[in-house]
Amino acid sequence: MDAEISLRVDGQAHRLTVDTRTTLLDAMRERLGVTSPKKGCDHGQCGACTVLLDGERQLPCLALAVAHDGAEITTADGLAPPGELHPVQQAFLDQDAFQCGYCTPGQVCSAVAVLDEVARGWPSHASTDLTADPELDHDEVSERMSGNLCRCAAYVNIVPAVQQAGGRS
Amino acid sequence: MTELLEPRAMGQGLVRRDGVAKVRGTATYAFETPAERPAHCALVQATVARGRVTAIDTAAAEALDGVLAVVTVFTAERLASVEDAELAALQTAEVAFRGQVVGLVLAETSETAREAADLVEVTYDEQPHDSELRADRDDLYTPEKVNPGFETDTAEGDVAAAMATAHATVDHTYSTATYHNNPLEPHATTALWDPAGDGFLTLWDSTQGVHPSRATVCQVLGLPQDHVQVVAPHVGGGFGSKGTPHVNVVLAAMAARVLPGRAVKLALTRQQMFSLAGYRTPTIQHVQVAADAEGRLSAIAIDVVEQTSKVKEFAEQTGVPTRMMYASPNRRTTHRLAALDLPVNSWMRAPGECPGMFGPEVALDELAHDLGIDPVELRIRNEPEVDPETGKPWSSRHLVECLREGAERFGWTGRDPRPGVRREGGWLVGTGVASSVYPTMRMADSTALIRFEAGRYAVEIGAADIGTGTWTTLPQIAADALDVPVDDVEVRIGDTRYPIASVAGGSSGLNTWGSAVVEAARAFRGEYGTDPADGDEMETGVDQAAQDEDHAAYAFGAQFVEARVDADTGEIRVPRHLGVFAAGRIVNPRTARSQFVGAMTMGLSMALHENSLLDPRSGHVVNHDLAEYHISVNADVGDLQAHWLDEHDPWVNAMGTKGIGEIGITGAAAAVANAVWHATGVRVRDLPITLDALLPSLP
């Protein structure tokens, strides 16, 4: 069964027909040609597809497109205008926080959301005090970024990249 | 001896040239290749581990709206070569392992393709299968060679006699698990068959080598090389599993030929990668070590039992590092294989050295403890002056320096050797060390073209960047070889339209391609001088494998680990992990560091997390996804550091590079195991080390 939906991806409006089984990830990658979000597992297990969906980090491989009619999505490619970089992207470059780059757009989107979650005072499993403002220390960052697998294992560079972008060097 | 290129651009930590595209996600990987109205391909896999397909009913699948074609073992085109049984896609009704591809579906969308693949009804005549590796099997056999061509067995002196008379001996069996490479980008291909003339096949493929991949595809499909183009500008990791083409590439090409003129997309699912994309064999290592009271080895031996698929032999060279690592007059290495009804195992990061540096490096730790000698010192005392296996001098060997510098940086000195006695809060704390090694590989067949274009130098070679940094490091080499600023060099790689390049494997990529670039640069300057005209070009090949034969060339390293084990739960953490490597010249410290720490982390992952669990009743890896096959995540990694010595080796190649992609994984798991023992007093000889192995015996 097909359905017609609207999506705004990286500021651009799209009207498209999807199979009701089409995931939000495949809607972007296979219907719209938006391939910044990567597919590493299609099961919500790797984080490679992470995007900002209505402002929060989400896994579009676990979302059905038809259930997100009218959604506003930002991928890593939409974080900054062409020719510019978001501070998180600049920090990933500076810290060499990737190798093959396949997990990277997802890591970048996750990191943007992490900084926002920390700014809003959300605690994590690594927080020692659930009511204090979380610090961007190693354990907080690595815990919050652990939903994004990196088989190249750039983890030791991802943590300082997130800290750099968060203004803590 | 080569005159080493003077480093100017080399040695600088330049930012990756493909970096902006990667942090934005605009770098294009194989599946993402833009194509007009592509067809989607889904696979039908065998649900029995051994048997014969007796019938395939495709009616329901074909009746589905949007299905373009269904191809099965009974209807597929006959391939030109079925010599490589792994690649003989859809050529036989015999099922050799569970997950083998028995059919494929082409459809307008991926959803329809998958539904149709589910609707294909396959009937089997199922036969009993055999998929259990055990050291006591009576049908183990001796392969003719081990990967990629080493002697299967070696022996010198009399290990048994030395063991019988030595002051101290260690005699234990160690094991490593089954591992799946699991690059984050699943194996994928966009394939287009243009039927005009004799036909032309384009494969945008996720591969570690466009030219080797093309050669294989041409052989299997019976196509001339100039009728096939393979393109791979960006590859989402490989770790060996994209080093040789697997059946998915052949299937994509066959599917494209079913729909001439229309692009076909085929990506393996994560689950399919556990049966179709290679893996590392489990190994059972019987290790024997004998020494005098001062810790000088009188014998070292490793007898390896491991597996291969019945379909295609792959004999991992697990015993090979024991042949050259330490001095000892009596030595023996053997490899025996069980041929099983399982998928094809193949290369995974440091085949041979990775598992082979586990058992012996733990055995040395056991010996050091028995003798009351510091494990760093024990290794230093057994430093061989020449390669024990060949008698050749080392091109350079700085293992001792790595051990000493690592010990210094890690704060090893003054370590209390007693196991299981340090507690901090609820944690048992310990430290461990192991050596690392990887051979400096040299490949034949790489050619580079240099052309002067619009005031800049274009360098073309079909090399690969699988995350290693080739887009960035090859220009650094070219700039120094041409004696120009690195910004004046543009490199074009990842496409068979450029001159031939060897595979990105065996940590040999930059060694080989860089040598070709240096040769081409020298020839270019010789022909055109320093003031070339626009369009001047030079193409020069190098047979790097035919270079220096007189030295044993290896990179070495030492890894130090601090492990903490929860005294109540047995939970294992690794807060500190430090490696020092002597791996020749480092072309780009920024990207090199990423390779070292990445491989060390994969070693940590091997030590504590990774384990493909095969159910011998079904011949199936039951934890075949990333939720159940655990790899280290960000929070598993603590203070992990890689350092290196400034090593100058004039024998390896013009750059003085030894290759750095694999050495970091070797020895890492042993260092973790040794640290866990030091923390707890529990010696775990089987990987991965999990808390259930520790709990019954925690102090």
Ligand code: FES
């Ligand atoms: S592809 Fe969505 S989490 Fe892996």
Ligand code: FES
């Ligand atoms: S950079 Fe390769 S998986 Fe993260």
